[in-house]
Amino acid sequence: MVNVGTTIAAIIALLVCSGDQKVSTKDAFTLFENNTGWSNNGWAFLLAFTSPMWTLTGYDSAAHISEETAGAARAAPIAILVAVGATASLGWILFIAASFATASVSDLLSTTLPLPMGQLFLDVLGKRGMLAIWSFIIVVQYVTGAAQGVDASRVVFAFARDNALPGSRWWKRMNRHTQTPVNAVWLVMVLAGVCGLLGFSATALSSLAGASVIGLYTSYVTPIFLRITSGRNKLEKGPFSLGRWYMPIGIVAVSWVCFIIILLLFPPEHAPDAELMNYAVVIIMAVFLFASISWVVSARKWFTGPIKNVDEDPVSYDEKKLDQVDVQVVSNYSK
Template sequence: MDDALLAELGYKAEFKREFTLIETVAFAFSIMGVVASVSSTFSFPLESGGHVGMVFGWLVPSLFVLSIAASMAELTSSMPTSAGLYYFSAKLAPPKWSALASWITGWANVTGQVTLVCSIDFTCAQMITTAIAVGSDGAVTLGAGPTYGILWAILISHGVVCSAATNVLARLNLAYVLCCAVGTTIAAIIALLVCSGNNGTRVSTRDAFTMFENNTGWANSGWAFMLAFTAPMWTLTGYDSAAHISEEVAGAARAAPIAILVGVGATASLGWLLFISASFATQSVSDLLATTLPLPMGQLFLDNLGKKGMLAIWSLIIIFFPQYVTGAAQGVDASRVVFAFARDNALPGSRWWKQINRRTLTPVNAVWLVMGLAGICGLLGFSATALSSLAGASVIGLYTSYATPIFLRITSGRDKLVPGPFSLGRWYMPIGIVAVAWVAFIIVLLLFPSASSVTADEMNYAVVLVMAVFIFAGISWIVSARRWFTGPISNVDMSTTTTYDEKQLERRHD
């Protein structure tokens, strides 16, 4: 059934379908990595609103992201292929613009995928340096160079993990979610609430939900508050992974959309509870921002749990893999995107990146390409705004690729979609409009620096990363690709197969 549907979409089955429903949900959830992502991005709401930034800076974007997830779930249910978003754009765009829409979506998604791998692993490296600093009582403070070296060590280890067979990856993510991610997040929530109460440092409920502090340098407090949206927008990315591994999923048309919706809903809910507990435990926002530790969340745990308690909870985040497995899961996702785009000959050197390893039946070459490119992006770690630049680039790239097929769905593709098991019905239009409008707003927001006046070292380099890729892709299109790139290329015998396009015509005729 799955392989027959894939053939209708134009592709032959090349992977083993070893992801079950629960493992697919675990995979989508693991990429967003609640406690690790909140720990990594805690500085954004601290600067942009303090307590209000923590609580409502997370809640507001989460509600809008649900509209994007719902729209993507509908598209994935209809067209469950590793090509994912750029395939959706090709099928929903007007025939004249199909190839260009696919080209733009694909390059945006590749950009977001690679920079997301880098940003996740970079924050994992920062967590390790934070633990070293706390464990040595500040005697050992590692700078940008050692952090970059740790980043490469993590990327290389992820290259090995992501090259493994599909069943290994599926079991790894399931074990992570059941034993580590949810448990560690709940442990962190309880620890902050209990210890802050015992120490007498817990703030009042009124302060936890209403105290506003603008530490950005921007004069407009409303604008400053919206910059806190970076944290949830960076965390709530990568859920398109359920689409990209759909050729490895049993019952993909049903399992993939469920994974998207459950993954986003669970991450948004747990993340909000964790930020609420962090708000209660934060006695002084300015003191946390002044910490010498690489990550302010480490200082929050240290203040409330003490050295031993902080290292214990931090070890759960690092040693027991929440952040590490988040990076590994994202590496798998990114490699599948590269493989699929190369399968349609859209990348330089596509003949190498679309190869499937005969032993593991995974795209090993694509895995190592992703890790190499992520390592190059990691050079931004030598700037003062490394995380905001990498986070901004990943969100802009990914959400551009999310919004493009959704926009086409509510415009030229209104009558083109062949519904899968999950459908929004008549609600697709208002939900799609909200999703596209939110993405347009958030992309503009994330191009701005966190402070009103910046130096070259403090600049938001997201625009540099994104524009470099888009300029390259644009020039490639004008000079060459528009003559030969036609969008998704079928690699099955279409003479004996009903295609997705033919199903569209049948549906409109009916």
């Protein structure tokens, strides 16, 4: 609710307080400025998709904590749809408000502040207004980070439960009091802190974010691709289904991810130097080589896939117990 409230407050503040700085409706929706150095405006427009892509992740959070949710088979996908729909709508309105309040994109990009959005709030709301709204944004960032930490810890726990991580016996331990994977949570927090140090280098942080987005979207699209190809006749329909729309939606999703992954490997500006280069491809190749070598040298000898944590289907198990009881009763009666 803090996130939603802060976003709504920011939208209202930008629209109400921009005053004479507010641009016309035509400029807000049609004005285009190419500050990338690329001569092709179409290509520059496509590269603009890469900047917000790291915020368009986390769809899978509901799935990772589904084991702790009642009726997860239906609740998790509904939660994903509601979250994506709500944040997409609010985000779109926020960007429209920012477009109306932005008199000059070039001036925002040349700001001495770490983020152009901070300069926009400073121009529109003044110093006190900017600090007030930014304090809530900081709180939202910490709350969101904590939620992502819970999500990531469940991913670590799931991999460790399948013995797929170094030191799995430590990371899959459950705290006897909280019944949560506390060790996995601490691992995620420590790694997040180390990655946070990269914030002192905009290039390193941008490259890490780009590589993370590519990894996340690859994990999202892989089951979708299998579902619309070889898995069409193998997977049973669950309590939540897209019906006949699963195929066109799946095709669009796979096509979009393949397209955006290519864009995410390009540098944001034309002819970049070492400081502006996109090193996401280096990070991805390092992870790929590590995983490949680990598989060839060791993992292929012992990793057999996910470990089942439910031995029997409840219905089948009850039927088997009843059959055993019937046999025992008949046997006793015969005696």
